[in-house]
């Protein structure tokens with residue numbers, strides 16, 4: 001644990017070129033995909049999750065008023081912190097995650113959007129939310145070698161039919177032209193929904209040892225962990241423990257929203 005660092009790489013601007021590409025331009029597939037999207041838009045028009053206006057999942061007016069999480073933040077956990085230095089809980093412990101950042105506060109239109117993605121099977125909203133992750137990562141020149149989504153337990157994923165964090169990570173990776181790894185980090189426990197385990201202690205107990213990773217290719221790699229919502233950071237930390245044990249040199253967490 002002593003090797004975990006306590007500074008915030010999100011504030012350290014360094015070489016953006018470290019995000020390297022393994023994706024290729026599948027022009028034909030993209031054209032078929034956009035035709036498919038066009039047909040779906042006719043059959044199931046996009047409705048703004050904020051005001052109900054037809055046209056997009058987040059209309060321009062609602063997009064202009066999204067609850068951006070800015071201001072002084074704890075460099076480690078990303079909670080608002082007036083001084084911008086480590087908050088007391090972070091100062092009292094070492095963490096396997098160098099820094100957690102979230103684009104928005106988990107409220108209003110953003111909360112509606114995440115709920116639609118997660119619980120109402122509106123998978124098509126993922127690219128819209130991923131554009132905000134992309135913008136955030138580009139503006140701050142986030143440095144990572146591999147993008148990894150927080151996995152769901154296989155049983156939960158079978159029930160839901162998809163992993164919302166994987167959809168976000170794939171869309172982000174495509175926009176950044178960066179590698180994404182889907183199956184290397186596995187969830188083997190912690191099935192109880194984090195949304196129903198309220199206290200920090202309960203959340204930590206629920207996810208401790210819930211993740212495993214044995215991918216040797218992660219050795220000395222900087223990982224960008226992606227999730228939809230960060231509540232206490234316990235899930236991201238548990239993932240990071242597994243990634244560090246696989247040799248990752250650094251783990252950053254980036255989520256669409258954060259409960260503050």
Ligand SMILES: [Zn+2]
Nearest residue numbers: 048051059062
């Ligand atoms: Zn709207």
Ligand SMILES: [Zn+2]
Nearest residue numbers: 074077087090
């Ligand atoms: Zn903190």
